[in-house]
Structures are given as structure tokens and as C-alpha cells.
Amino acid sequence: MVKKSCVVIGVIVSLVVMVSCAKKAVKEEPLGTGAAGEQAWGKPAEGTGTTGIDEKSLQASLERKKYPGIEGEFLESSLFKDVNFGFDRYDLTPKAREILSQNAQLLLKHRTIKIQIEGHCDERGTIEYNLALGERRSNSTKQYLISLGVSPDRMSTISYGEEMPLEPGHNEGAWAKNRRAHFIILSK
Amino acid sequence: MPMRLRMIITLVCLLWTVIRPEMGRTRVYIDIESPELQPLPIAVAPLRDMGSPRPQLARAVLDILSNDLTISGFFEIIPRNEFPREIDALADPPNFGIWAGSRAEALAIGSYSSSGDRLAIELRLYDLVEKKFLVGKRYEGDIKNLRDIVHRVSNEITYQITGEKGVFDTKIAFVSNMSGNKEIYAIDFDGHDLRQLTSNRSINLSPAWSPDGRLVAFTSYIKRNPDLYLFDFKRSIQIRLSTRPGLNAAPSWSPDGNKMALMMRQEGNAEIFIINRDGTEPKRLTKSWSSEASPTWSPDGRKIGFVSDRSGSPQVYTMDVNGKNVKRLSYSGSYNASPFWSPKGDKIAYCGRSNGRFQIFTINPDGNGVRRLTENAGSNESPTWSPDGRFIAFSSTGGGRSQIYVMNANGANQRRLTSTKGEESSPTWSPRMDR
Numbered sequence: 340m341v342k343k344s345c346v347v348i349g350v351i352v353s354l355v356v357m358v359s360c361a362k363k364a365v366k367e368e369p370l371g372t373g374a375a376g377e378q379a380w381g382k383p384a385e386g387t388g389t390t391g392i393d394e395k396s397l398q399a400s401l402e403r404k405k406y407p408g409i410e411g412e413f414l415e416s417s418l419f420k421d422v423n424f425g426f427d428r429y430d431l432t433p434k435a436r437e438i439l440s441q442n443a444q445l446l447l448k449h450r451t452i453k454i455q456i457e458g459h460c461d462e463r464g465t466i467e468y469n470l471a472l473g474e475r476r477s478n479s480t481k482q483y484l485i486s487l488g489v490s491p492d493r494m495s496t497i498s499y500g501e502e503m504p505l506e507p508g509h510n511e512g513a514w515a516k517n518r519r520a521h522f523i524i525l526s527k
Numbered sequence: 528m529p530m531r532l533r534m535i536i537t538l539v540c541l542l543w544t545v546i547r548p549e550m551g552r553t554r555v556y557i558d559i560e561s562p563e564l565q566p567l568p569i570a571v572a573p574l575r576d577m578g579s580p581r582p583q584l585a586r587a588v589l590d591i592l593s594n595d596l597t598i599s600g601f602f603e604i605i606p607r608n609e610f611p612r613e614i615d616a617l618a619d620p621p622n623f624g625i626w627a628g629s630r631a632e633a634l635a636i637g638s639y640s641s642s643g644d645r646l647a648i649e650l651r652l653y654d655l656v657e658k659k660f661l662v663g664k665r666y667e668g669d670i671k672n673l674r675d676i677v678h679r680v681s682n683e684i685t686y687q688i689t690g691e692k693g694v695f696d697t698k699i700a701f702v703s704n705m706s707g708n709k710e711i712y713a714i715d716f717d718g719h720d721l722r723q724l725t726s727n728r729s730i731n732l733s734p735a736w737s738p739d740g741r742l743v744a745f746t747s748y749i750k751r752n753p754d755l756y757l758f759d760f761k762r763s764i765q766i767r768l769s770t771r772p773g774l775n776a777a778p779s780w781s782p783d784g785n786k787m788a789l790m791m792r793q794e795g796n797a798e799i800f801i802i803n804r805d806g807t808e809p810k811r812l813t814k815s816w817s818s819e820a821s822p823t824w825s826p827d828g829r830k831i832g833f834v835s836d837r838s839g840s841p842q843v844y845t846m847d848v849n850g851k852n853v854k855r856l857s858y859s860g861s862y863n864a865s866p867f868w869s870p871k872g873d874k875i876a877y878c879g880r881s882n883g884r885f886q887i888f889t890i891n892p893d894g895n896g897v898r899r900l901t902e903n904a905g906s907n908e909s910p911t912w913s914p915d916g917r918f919i920a921f922s923s924t925g926g927g928r929s930q931i932y933v934m935n936a937n938g939a940n941q942r943r944l945t946s947t948k949g950e951e952s953s954p955t956w957s958p959r960m961d962r
Contacts, residue, residue: 406751407708407728407729408708408727408728408729408730408748408749409729409730409748409749409750409751410749410750410751411751427840455751463883464841464862464864465820465821465834465841465864465865465878465885465908465909466732466733466908466909466952466953467733467776467777467790467820467821467834467864467865468818468820468821468834468836468841468864468865470732470753470774470776470777470790470797470820471774471790471796471797471818471819471820472818474773474774474792474795474796474797474818475795475796475797475818477795478795478796479795481795482795495772496773496795497751497752497753497773498753498773498774498797499730499748500732502709502730502732502748503730
């Protein structure tokens with residue numbers, strides 16, 4: 340009971356704090372700081388100005404993909420970075436909020452994009468409880484993006500539980516990467 | 528298949544039963560509820576050929592029968608070299624005096640005949656201690672259903688010795704990635720006849736066998752949502768049933784087969800719902816900020832067990848089918864999940880984590896009587912009961928890759944059911960097909 344209350348309070352406090360931080364981040368750090376950002380931009384940020392992201396660079400980052408056994412193709416952009424979670428947690432870490440504020444900028448700049456947020460878990464825990472946990476991870480991610488001004492109509496969520504690990508290993512390094520919210524683009 | 532089989536097989540009680548004046552209540556020779564269960568030593572005589580162009584059938588029947596009785600944990604098969612040496616040892620009816628010095632307490636004597644595609648097996652069972660005839664039955668069917676015919680013989684022997692029919696005619700469905708994708712498979716209780724049910728190459732999860740044995744409900748991601756599907760055995764097809772956005776997962780059938788409890792999304796959060804068997808009228812049972820998972824219907828239809836993390840960690844709870852009267856059952860350990868209500872209603876099996884691995888436990892529905900059933904170095908998950916409540920199937924990594932295992936309900940006699948090159952999970956036990 341105590342632990343749960345702390346989590347809830349933590350989420351609320353961090354939401355409040357991070358909404359203001361996120362606004363600041365838009366001004367101060369338009370390109371983001373993550374490694375994926377650097378890779379995706381390729382050449383030094385030419386013509387990106389203060390808004391940071393132009394159509395060309397987003398276009399260049401897009402990759403057409405399909406999951407085996409799941410109908411339909413989708414797009415993935417290396418500009419949308421995964422956010423990671425603690426073990427059996429769905430609250431957002433400061434790092435996760437930083438990444439989400441960058442993802443929010445992309446969505447606010449490209450207002451036609453519709454995304455799906457996938458909630459993923461590591462292999463520990465039961466298959467079914469992890470489905471519930473993945474549901475919460477995708478939802479807490481979506482709620483934060485809504486708080487940053489992204490319309491909920493543009494975001495669907497799905498839980499894959501522990502069914503789509505990014506890393507196949509059975510160690511903390513792999514587990515940490517597998518506990519994530521991942522973004523795919525369903526339409527542009 | 529089971530339906531057709533039921534039509535084909537005619538089970539004829541032989542006239543010998545008439546000469547059984549003491550008939551009435553079956554004596555229970557071994558009490559399988561006893562924690563100190565001692566298997567009953569039984570001699571199974573080689574089958575006599577009563578006219579068959581297929582002499583190899585004698586061996587096949589004996590092998591299936593002996594294997595059934597052994598894996599149940601209720602019997603010890605007396606090896607042939609311990610049979611009395613007398614020439615009339617296997618006479619029928621037996622000369623009980625000859626068997627007096629043997630360890631065997633029961634003797635099964637059978638014969639078989641076949642013509643064309645038809646096979647007939649006769650079995651007579653004798654109590655060597657009381658020196659009396661127990662039962663005689665004749666079984667007939669298509670030779671291609673040999674295994675099912677012999678399983679019925681095993682069911683009858685089990686009934687005579689333990690007071691309840693065996694479950695040798697049952698199957699266990701589970702999830703395996705042996706094809707490279709998570710598909711649903713089914714296998715017989717004795718580990719034979721592995722059959723692939725789904726082949727949609729998607730992610731298929733949480734199978735649940737319907738009480739009438741005709742359907743397996745499961746979740747699949749075919750359409751980029753965890754939708755609920757049915758696999759129909761008669762037609763060998765899958766039917767999309769419930770497509771609410773978000774989870775439609777972890778189904779548990781009501782005992783009458785008219786409804787299912789399952790996990791569904793409500794406000795970004797998994798809750799327990801009930802739907803009709805045609806997927807309509809989702810009705811929410813739990814309302815909380817927390818995650819709810821893994822519903823399991825009580826056999827009297829009145830309660831639903833489930834997992835909730837409302838206390839801060841996943842624990843096992845029960846509630847009435849209207850969502851009221853929520854009660855927490857598990858208190859020890861920081862992660863208890865996958866509850867499964869026993870068919871007699873007296874226990875709930877679940878898995879609990881200790882030292883990073885899951886073990887199988889049972890608990891009484893009132894929260895008392897926690898008992899740990901597995902003790903091995905692997906992780907043991909997803910317990911499911913046999914329809915007679917005497918066995919529990921579960922997945923275990925005890926032998927390396929995750930495979931399906933079966934054990935007696937007291938944790939004894941653990942046996943690996945599957946031996947595939949894949950990873951197996953989420954077993955679900957069929958009802959009896961021999962009804």
C-alpha cells in the first residue's frame with residue numbers, strides 16, 4: 340500500500356515538474372541530445388533553425404517495417420527514441436521524460452503523424468501480468484505526451500507484454516533494454 | 528475427433544459383471560489424496576490374440592497401457608520376470624494360489640482381436656489379495672484410434688483402484704515457439720500425438736479449453752491488437768471473437784461454458800471483465816487504479832480468482848462474479864500470480880516468486896493452507912489442473928528450455944510432457960473426452 344502510494348505521488352509530482360521542464364527544453368535544446376538524434380541527422384544540423392526538425396530529416400529517418408504475423412506495414416523513425424522503465428514499474432524516469440519531450444516536439448511539428456505506443460516488458464514476471472504491465476507502460480507514456488500537448492487522437496497504445504524482446508539475453512543488461520515503450524508510425 | 532470416437536467406440540460391459548454379487552460401491556484401493564501415496568503393484572499380462580492378422584497389436588496395446596498406468600503415479604507395473612513361473616499363471620480366471628507369493632496386488636488380463644479396421648480389446652481385472660474378480664469390459668473401435676481405445680482401458684483400471692476414472696483421454700494445449708512463432712499446440716496426457724492448432728505465424732497466447740472440449744480460446748496479435756479468438760476443433764478453424772482495443776487476454780471459461788472472464792483495457796489499465804461466449808456484452812468486474820490479470824472461474828461458477836497489484840505487488844485475490852467481496856489470498860512473497868481454481872473447488876494453484884524464480888503453490892480458497900509443490904532450480908509457471916483434480920500441468924525451465932511438465936496434485940511424480948526444440952508455456956487442460 341505504502342509503495343503504491345509513493346508511486347502514484349511520484350508520477351503526479353514528476354508530471355507537474357516535467358511539464359515545465361519540457362517547455363524549457365523546446366527552447367534550449369531543439370535537436371535533442373540523444374545518440375539516435377545524432378545518427379539520424381547524419382550531417383550537421385543544416386537548416387533546422389530553432390524548431391529543430393524539418394520535413395526532410397524526418398523523411399530521411401523513416402523506415403518501412405512489418406512485424407511477422409501481424410497485418411499491415413508501418414513506419415519507424417530513429418528520431419522517436421524508446422523510453423525505458425524500472426523493473427515492474429511504469430512510472431517515467433527523468434531520462435524517459437527528456438526523451439518524451441523530444442518525441443513530443445516531433446509530433447507537434449508534424450501534426451499529421453499518427454503513432455502507436457507499444458508497451459514492452461522483460462521476460463521476468465508472468466506472461467499475463469506482463470500484458471497488464473505493458474498496457475500501463477504504453478498508457479503512462481501516452482498520458483505524458485498528452486500533457487505536453489499532443490492530441491490523444493493521434494496516439495494508440497498496445498501492450499506486447501514480454502513477447503517482443505529487443506535483446507534476447509537473460510541478464511540485467513538485456514532486461515533493462517526490453518522494459519520499454521516503443522514508437523511506431525501508423526500513418527503520416 | 529473425440530465426438531466421432533464416442534460414436535465409434537462401443538463400450539460393452541461383459542456378462543461377467545453379472546456374476547459379481549458384491550457389486551455396489553467400488554472399494555478404493557489407494558487413496559490418492561494421501562500424502563504418502565504408495566503406488567499399487569499391478570501385473571499386466573501379455574494380451575492374448577483371439578484372432579487377429581496383426582500380432583504386433585498385442586505389444587502396442589501392452590506398451591500404451593503400461594505407460595499410462597506408470598505415469599499416473601498410482602501404479603507400479605510388476606516386471607514380467609517377477610510373474611509366477613507356473614504354466615497356468617496367466618490363466619483366466621487366474622489361479623489365485625499361484626500369485627500368493629507375488630508382490631502384485633492386482634492382475635489385468637486382456638485379449639484382443641481385429642478384423643479389417645476394427646479392433647476389440649477385452650479386459651478383466653482381478654484383486655489378487657482378496658482373490659476376486661473386479662471388472663470385465665470390452666472395447667471396440669477403429670484401429671487408427673488404438674491409443675484412445677487403450678486410454679479408456681486405463682481409465683477403467685484407474686476407476687477400479689482409485690474410485691475415480693483416469694484422465695488418460697485428456698489433452699493439454701499450450702503455447703510453443705518451436706516453429707519460430709508462438710503458436711498453440713495440443714498433446715495427449717501421455718505425451719503422444721502432438722498437434723499444431725494455430726498456424727497464423729503471429730503471436731498466440733493464453734489458450735483456455737472450453738468445458739465441452741470443442742473450443743480453445745486464445746489471444747492473437749494478427750490484426751495488431753491482442754484480440755480474442757476461438758479454435759474450433761470440429762472445423763479446424765480460428766474465429767475472431769472479441770476485438771476491443773487493448774487487451775482481450777487470458778480467458779477463463781465459466782463452468783457452464785456460456786461466458787468467459789478475461790483481461791480487458793479500461794482507461795489504459797487492465798481490468799477483469801466478463802463476456803458472453805460469442806464475445807458480446809463485456810461487463811467490467813474490477814475498478815481500480817491497479818493492474819488486474821489472469822482470471823480463473825471457480826467450479827461452482829460463483830467466484831473468480833485473479834491477480835491484482837493493488838497492494839503494491841502482484842498478489843492472488845478472489846471476488847464474487849459480480850465483482851463484490853474482493854478478498855486477498857496470498858500474503859507471503861512479493862510476486863504471486865497465475866491462479867487456477869481446482870475442479871473440485873477446494874484449492875487454487877498459483878505461482879509465486881522466490882529468489883528470482885517461480886515455484887508452484889496451492890492455497891485454500893479461504894487463504895489458508897499454503898503448500899509449495901515444486902522445489903527445483905528452474906522457474907515453474909502457469910499451473911493448470913486436470914479435470915479430476917489429481918494432476919497439475921505447468922511450464923518449467925528446470926530442464927533447460929521451458930517445457931510442459933505434469934505432476935500429481937501433491938507435487939510428487941513430476942514428469943516432462945513435451946520434448947521439443949522450442950520454448951513452451953501456458954498449458955491448459957482439456958475436459959474428459961471420454962464422456
